[in-house]
Amino acid sequence: MSAADILGYTAGAITSLTFLPQVIKTWKAKSAKDVSLMMFVIAAVNEAMWIVYGAMLDNWVIILTNAIVLAMSLIMIVLKLKYGK
Amino acid sequence: MSAADILGYTAGAITSLTFLPQVIKTWKAKSAKDVSLMMFVIAAVNEAMWIVYGAMLDNWVIILTNAIVLAMSLIMIVLKLKYGK
Numbered sequence: 001m002s003a004a005d006i007l008g009y010t011a012g013a014i015t016s017l018t019f020l021p022q023v024i025k026t027w028k029a030k031s032a033k034d035v036s037l038m039m040f041v042i043a044a045v046n047e048a049m050w051i052v053y054g055a056m057l058d059n060w061v062i063i064l065t066n067a068i069v070l071a072m073s074l075i076m077i078v079l080k081l082k083y084g085k
Numbered sequence: 086m087s088a089a090d091i092l093g094y095t096a097g098a099i100t101s102l103t104f105l106p107q108v109i110k111t112w113k114a115k116s117a118k119d120v121s122l123m124m125f126v127i128a129a130v131n132e133a134m135w136i137v138y139g140a141m142l143d144n145w146v147i148i149l150t151n152a153i154v155l156a157m158s159l160i161m162i163v164l165k166l167k168y169g170k
Contacts, residue, residue, distance in 0.1 A: 003141070010134065011131055017127070021124045025124075034117050039104060046096055046099045
């Protein structure tokens with residue numbers, strides 16, 4: 001495995017967890033007034049596109065990474081709708 | 086260009102704009118209390134990793150896409166520090 005491969009897999013693992021701090025913060029604070037609903041709607045649609053792309057290439061790294069981010073985006077959409085006002 | 090290529094480029098273009106609605110919302114509302122600082126710090130470090138990865142592969146799509154998201158993450162960090170309380 002090359003240095004670029006290792007960096008790519010590490011970066012991908014971190015990417016999949018990017019939304020986690022926001023999910024935890026919103027879950028605890030029960031407040032999402034300042035959070036953009038549109039951001040997570042765009043992210044969710046975008047992750048679905050990446051999952052289809054990953055499936056077309058039969059690339060499980062792309063599929064799994066984006067499935068995690070999609071799940072977190074959907075959770076944030078629910079939290080925003082619940083705590084957004 | 087294959088259907089997968091077209092889907093990949095389209096998804097990549099949308100990915101680069103994911104944070105834009107949050108930047109606009111925070112800019113207008115001048116309030117970022119509910120926004121996670123940690124999310125954008127992780128995102129910024131992660132984008133820097135992707136830019137190095139793109140440079141190692143000499144892949145300008147990866148470099149440019151992540152440079153845009155890095156710029157938006159840095160703007161969000163500034164806005165969070167300014168309007169986070």
